[in-house]
Amino acid sequence: MLEESTGNFSASRNVYDWYQTQTHVIINVMIKNLKESDVKVRLIDETLDVSCDLADGSLFSLHFNLFKPIYVSESSWNVTPSKLEIKLKKTDKKRWQSLEVIPEKGAKRNNTATIEVESSQLR
Template sequence: MSTQQSSTFLSQSRVRHEWYQNESFVIISIFIKNLKKEAVDVYFADRSVSVTVKMPTGSDYSLELDPLAHEVSPKESKFEVLSTKIEIKIKKANIGVRWGVLEGEDALPGSLEKPSEKLSYPSSAKHAKNWDKLEKEISKEQDKPEGEAALNSLFQQLYRDADDDTKKAMLKSYTESNGTCLSTNWSEVNKAKVETKPPEGMIAKKWES
């Protein structure tokens, strides 16, 4: 092995490169410090990228990505030489497609597009659920009054829809029984005072100030 081949091999093994992506670009970072732009040559093709670098030590570094996992747009791809690395931005030919791998066959390409908020998500059940509709139904259930608030709401609804005699019966029975009895029968309530009827196991006592 010649001295030139040996130095090239050593530089290749010591150089680290990484990649990540967004919706539009695949970005490759090659970590070599203190390079001049004229020492770097990057060639873009539809399914490949070729990088050649003249190292500060005098050796050569090259990176061949062929074939890339997906087609790219060479004219819209670019690179930049920074103080700590070379940053290569490869423009995706198909915007929004998530690359599973950088090179070779990508068996399961995904999508980086935002999902619709109102989709019926896949379900193993016989009928898929519309989660947006279900969320609204749950919200309605949570907004329903409970306990004393529910009783007051029911009282108001009954009173609003009742005739005059029913309203009088409701007011008289509820007031005279201290809230323990509610009657809608005026002919019965009108005969006498409505007694307080506490819940079973409890005793009604008069308030002493």
């Protein structure tokens, strides 16, 4: 069973960061020693889901409701020894105010930036 750990996991360190260029949004997920075969990235218009099978047998996952739509076919991801880099192609050259949709005042946030792990023994 997956356990939501936004308090436990992300409080101890930043799991991901992001920045943007005129044409792309780049997300770096800071997990070392990932194997490409253990990473699954799913992109659908304005949604990004990431799951990684970690070396200790646990599962790590992220879900984002992106701020704007992306070109899925022109987006990519790459595993390096120190991180997973996800490069999202913007549909326009406008600056994103945030990585995710900003809810209207008084509206509830649903399933955004959810971080889940199966084990709290992440290193």
